[in-house]
Amino acid sequence: MKLNPNQKFSIKDSDARLNIWDGSVRSGKTVAIDYRFIKAVGEGWEGCPADAIDVMVGKTLGALKRNVINPIIELVGSGNACFYPGKQEFRIWDKTIYTVGANDERSEGKIRGSTIRKALGDELTLWPESFFKMLDSRLSLENSQFFGSTNPGPPRHYLKVDYLDRIEELDLKRYKFLLTHNLGLIKQNPHYVEIMEKNYTGLWYKRFILGEWCMAEGSIYDFFDEKLHTISEKDYPDAVYRSVGVDYGTSNPTCFLLFGHNHRTKPCVWSEDEYFHDSVKEKRQKTDEEYVEDFISFIIGRKDVTTVFIDPAAASFKLALKRECMKRGMYIQIKDAENDVINGIRIQGTMLKSGDYKVGKRCKRTIADYYGYIWDAKAQERGLDEPVKTNGADHTKDAEKYDLYTTYGEHHIDYDAFMRN
Numbered sequence: 001m002k003l004n005p006n007q008k009f010s011i012k013d014s015d016a017r018l019n020i021w022d023g024s025v026r027s028g029k030t031v032a033i034d035y036r037f038i039k040a041v042g043e044g045w046e047g048c049p050a051d052a053i054d055v056m057v058g059k060t061l062g063a064l065k066r067n068v069i070n071p072i073i074e075l076v077g078s079g080n081a082c083f084y085p086g087k088q089e090f091r092i093w094d095k096t097i098y099t100v101g102a103n104d105e106r107s108e109g110k111i112r113g114s115t116i117r118k119a120l121g122d123e124l125t126l127w128p129e130s131f132f133k134m135l136d137s138r139l140s141l142e143n144s145q146f147f148g149s150t151n152p153g154p155p156r157h158y159l160k161v162d163y164l165d166r167i168e169e170l171d172l173k174r175y176k177f178l179l180t181h182n183l184g185l186i187k188q189n190p191h192y193v194e195i196m197e198k199n200y201t202g203l204w205y206k207r208f209i210l211g212e213w214c215m216a217e218g219s220i221y222d223f224f225d226e227k228l229h230t231i232s233e234k235d236y237p238d239a240v241y242r243s244v245g246v247d248y249g250t251s252n253p254t255c256f257l258l259f260g261h262n263h264r265t266k267p268c269v270w271s272e273d274e275y276f277h278d279s280v281k282e283k284r285q286k287t288d289e290e291y292v293e294d295f296i297s298f299i300i301g302r303k304d305v306t307t308v309f310i311d312p313a314a315a316s317f318k319l320a321l322k323r324e325c326m327k328r329g330m331y332i333q334i335k336d337a338e339n340d341v342i343n344g345i346r347i348q349g350t351m352l353k354s355g356d357y358k359v360g361k362r363c364k365r366t367i368a369d370y371y372g373y374i375w376d377a378k379a380q381e382r383g384l385d386e387p388v389k390t391n392g393a394d395h396t397k398d399a400e401k402y403d404l405y406t407t408y409g410e411h412h413i414d415y416d417a418f419m420r421n
Helices: 005-013 029-041 061-076 105-110 129-138 158-162 183-188 192-199 202-208 288-299 315-327 341-354 364-369 377-381 394-408 413-419
Strands: 018-023 052-058 081-084 089-092 095-101 115-122 145-150 172-177 241-247 254-261 269-277 305-310 333-336 357-360
Touching (some): 005 029, 029 115, 052 061, 061 095, 115 129, 183 192, 241 394, 254 394, 269 288, 341 357, 341 394, 364 394
Parallel strands (some): 018 145, 018 172, 269 357
């Protein structure tokens, strides 16, 4: 792989204790830290204590494997590197590197007490603050170093406030990468930048194209237009299969959304029908069994429903639904949804903008909620991107994200490649 000038400079120059690459998507940040980390793994072991380790960290091990480990194996050859997911170890040449997922506040316990020599970090803005600061404290050797990459986040994010904004005070170097720096990608596809700019808007355009650390303000889907982003029943493509996204609540509303899928059409997925029960508004809570009956009635006669994606927290409802489906001989996969709010919003927004997803016109509550789904200003002050939870618009949006993100997000080759750094 031919490196561009920015990558070459950052790899050669990154000799600080903390070295951070930030900027737009597909700008070559991850490739740069891959090269730099490979170089670091083989150097400076003299005088290190026996318990010193090297680590690689991602939001999840799956994301780390996809974004970093697989490209490194491709770079050095499968005969020189191998990932052992059961052991959570990556071996390159004769070196063992421990792999860690930083997906929640408890993750910092995975590295507590460690002496870390060299560390690689992917998707830094998605890490809990407690994990990053624990990792920082474990870089305790004279030659300890960290190499990390990230897309920008909120301007009050701890990484920006406590580290990037204090570059003059800390042993830290920062490398800003933009999409236009990726000369190889642009040469391969001269229209790529134009395509990316069209598919991003508002917040995501500022962060992922311009590389800005900016506030998430106002409507989350500020570009939503019923004329462009909805579809009439007569215009549905022929569905190859159907699925249902479920956001479940007891005191909160419960929502079911039915989706049609056909990967050979545009749109490739569309919502067709909705169910919404608000126990507060209706002044009546329903039991799991009642919701199961409602669900069966919702999909009755639709034999091509193959999968249901459910809020991972809805364990009792999921169990009751599985039992009823087995009892009725309904062979439907009932799965926990991928519950990544921000990446889910990002994927959904991109699919709406590109025309790959459209909302069925009969899903009136789902359409109306696009206008009430807004960013939480108080969370922004804490450096977090979070939707407002108090106006009820999040329930249809969660049901959409559960289906769309789990199907087309991290594990879907087209959108995974599209969104990857």
